[in-house]
Amino acid sequence: MRHSLGEQVLQLLFTEPLGLSEPEIRRRLRPRVSQPTVWRVLNGLRSEGRLTVEGRARSTRYHGSARTDPPTLRSRHLHQRAAARLAGDPSLRDRIRARLLQLRQVNPHGRVYHERWAALLDGPLPALLRTMTEVSEQADVLRKESPFTVLISSRDRRRIFESVQAA
């Protein structure tokens, strides 16, 4: 069965955890289609809420929305930034443990997530960093109860929000 152009674009996006730019999408489509046609398809998918736009102008990248609604994409970027800080200064784990303690008190229902993060904090750093930045629905859920966002500066946070917007 032949898929519509919109479905083809979505399938391409779902295979790319980091999203694709418009030229990258166009290069991969067969048969080839024109730039205005791809833009029209992307705008249509966006209006249906089926993709998320990241960045602006030439740096714009598109993500399939079944995997990456704007809050999820922001959370991934926030944790990538937090992971970068933690990689540069592993002693920050003490601050994270203190935050985890606060979250345990605020939300005892999240115990299963807190215990997972606590175990990772006590383990090797590479495994922790990998989980913080993993692109998967399971990791997206775990990040919702994450103690790491206290490592994000307001400047970095603003940049991430400016980059990933629903509107």
Added chain:
Amino acid sequence: MHRSHLQHVIFEIGRRFSIPEFHIIGSAAILAALPDPPEGALTATRDVDVIPPNDDERLADRISFVLGEASDFDVEHGYYAQGVTRTSTSPAARRNWDLYVARSCSLDW
């Protein structure tokens, strides 16, 4: 998350954005119906998914920026609001809509 946290988030959204009524979807919405739900996945997370009036995407972004993940509000209180729209949420969230979208929360609650 506790019901008092949900009430706090609702109050702050109303106060800061001057919107008297909006929808809460996702796992936190169960707290509107059950004041003291049993421990489990439905109340496990500390985020409150909020749909602003008219599905306003810009307002959803503003709510997320001011009260969302890693905001000063989140850092201080340990829970946060996440502005979403009907078209931008994931299939998992949409499944939760089926359960809770009918519950509208207002400041009179």
